[in-house]
C-alpha cells in the first residue's frame with residue numbers, strides 16, 4: 001500500500017470532515033492510504049510544508065489558505081501543478097466543472113489549474129437572533145451604520161465585552177471590504193495581473209472605516225478578535241452576537257450554538273456608489289508537493305477524483321458551509337430545495353455572485369501575502385490600541401506591504 005500524506009489546518013467540525021474523507025477513501029480501495037496530520041492554523045501549516053520541502057520530507061498534499069497562493073506559485077520545484085498531475089495519471093479532470101470564482105483564483109492566466117480547490121469559503125456576518133431580539137434590534141443589520149447601531153444596543157443590553165467583532169482582521173476590513181465596496185486593494189487587479197502590483201488600501205474609505213472601528217473599540221462596542229480564526233468561539237459562546245467570519249464556520253456553529261442563528265451578507269457603506277459589489281473567496285486549496293514518485297502521484301490523483309464526486313461535494317458543502325466546488329454539486333443542492341430550508345448556506349454564494357466581478361473584486365494574489373497580512377494586522381492593532389490615527393496606520397501598512405511585495409518580486413525573478 002502506498003501512503004499519501006495530507007497536512008491540513010482544520011479544527012473542530014471541519015477536522016472531522018477531513019478525517020472522514022480520508023477514511024472513506026481508504027475504505028473504497030486497497031492500493032493507497034491517505035494519512036492526515038493536523039499542522040496548526042493555516043499559516044503554521046504553510047510554514048511547516050515549506051520547511052519540510054527544504055528538508056526533503058514534504059507531505060504529498062498540503063492544504064494552503066488562499067493567501068498562500070502566490071507563495072506556492074513562486075516556489076519553483078516545490079509543487080506539482082494539479083492539471084499536470086491529473087493528465088499524467090490519466091484521471092478524468094475538467095476544470096470547467098468547477099465554479100469559475102474558485103478556479104480563477106487557483107489557475108494561471110492560461111487557465112491551467114495549479115492547486116485543487118477543496119474548501120473555498122467567503123466571509124459572512126453571523127447573527128445571534130435571540131440576542132438581537134433581546135436587545136431590541138428588530139431588523140438584521142444590512143449596512144455598517146446599522147451594525148454600529150445594533151452593536152450599541154447590544155452593549156446597552158449587557159454585551160459589555162463585545163457589541164460586534166470579526167475573525168481574520170485583514171480579510172474582513174481590508175481584503176473583503178475593498179472588493180465589497182469595489183475599491184482597489186492594490187493595482188493590477190489586486191495582483192492577479194502581475195506581481196508588480198502596489199497596495200492602495202489607504203484610501204479615504206478605508207481610513208473612514210478604520211476610524212469608525214477605533215472609535216467603537218474604546219468602549220468595546222467593537223472588540224477586536226485577532227488575525228486568524230482562533231477567537232471564533234466568541235460567537236458560539238454567545239459573547240459576540242454579531243460576528244463576521246468564514247461561511248466555513250457553519251459546522252462549528254451548528255454543533256455548538258445554543259441559540260437561534262443565521263448568516264447574512266457582509267455590511268457596506270450605503271453612500272459608496274455600487275456597494276455592495278461582490279465578495280471574494282477565502283478558505284484553502286490542496287497543493288501537491290514536488291519530487292514524489294509516479295505511483296504516489298497516481299494515488300493523489302485518485303484521491304482528488306474521489307473528492308470531486310458530485311454527491312460527496314454536495315454533502316461537504318451542506319455540512320461544512322464551505323462552497324460547493326463543482327457546478328454539479330451546486331445545481332444538485334439548489335434543485336433539492338436545500339437553500340429554502342437552509343438559507344445560511346446560500347449567503348456566501350449570493351455574495352460571490354452579487355454582481356459581475358470587476359478588477360477590484362475578482363480576487364487577489366500577492367507575493368508573501370502571509371507576511372503582508374501580519375503587517376496589516378499589526379498596524380490595525382496599533383490603531384485600535386490608540387497608538388496611531390487610522391490614516392497613519394494604513395499609510396504605514398501600505399508602505400511596509402509594498403516593500404514586502406518588492407522583496408517577493410526579487411525572489412521570483
Ligand SMILES: O=P(O)(O)OC[C@H](O)CO
Nearest residue numbers: 065066121246248282283
Ligand atoms: O476560515 P476559512 O477556511 O474560510 O479561511 C478564511 C480565510 O480565507 C483564510 O485566509
